[in-house]
Amino acid sequence: MAATYHFLGALPRIDGDPAPLPTRITLDRVRELAPGSTQLLLGVNEKALVPVGLDVHVDVDRDPHLLIFGDGRSGKSTLLRSYLQEVTRLHTPATAQMFAVDHRRTNLGEFSDEWGADDATNAETAHSLATGLAQFLRDRQSARAAAAPARARSTSACTSSSPVEAAAPAASTTPSSRP
Structure with a gap:
């Protein structure tokens, strides 16, 4: 059986931008790049250096779980800490535990x-x-x-209640x- 080898290399930037790439980007810096964002910010896109996050109003409803896996020292704990900090930025203790x-x-x-x-x-x-x-x-x-049936009736066109208020879950x- 033939051996397989893996190689990871780095090349100089070929996009014409002579600016050096940052070696470290903090969560505070990511937040500065996306002021007022309602996304759960997790990092930056490595090519465009723009903030990357989850739209908590869409992504979490569609995919409510976060699975983090990777090699040792690959950033799993950093991602988890960023996630926890972002949850506390976007929610209150009454809406997220x-x-x-x-x-x-x-x-x-x-x-x-x-x-x-x-x-x-x-x-x-x-x-x-x-x-x-x-x-x-x-x-x-x-x-x-x-x-659900009561919520559907309360948000019909025949009532004056707000769909947002009617759909809000009870504490x-x-x-x-x-x-």
Whole structure:
């Protein structure tokens, strides 16, 4: 069987722009490049050097999960920290809660307690947390399904209520082991 080899190389810029590429771009700098953005900013496009983010009103509804994988020192933890910081920039603790499973305890201080619904640092608490969260999501889905006909009636052309107000979910509690 023939051996396969991989090569990663870098060439000088060929786009005519003599400006050097930045070696480090902070999340604050990304935010400066996109003032007033309602996107969940995650970094910059490596070719155009423009901010890249998720449209939380479209992307999160379509794809509510974020999977991060990569080699060691590839930026997984940095991406996760950026994501957490952006959630706190775009939402309030009443509209977003974070559940953290972090066996090394390296990200537990990345957001204040008001944002953290719960956290786990070992397999047992992670299992308990996941079980409680799954039940919470099932209950919420059932409540929304039951309310869908009433919500549809309240947003018909025959009523004067705002579709935004009618579609707003009722406040609910999240599963938590915090006092």
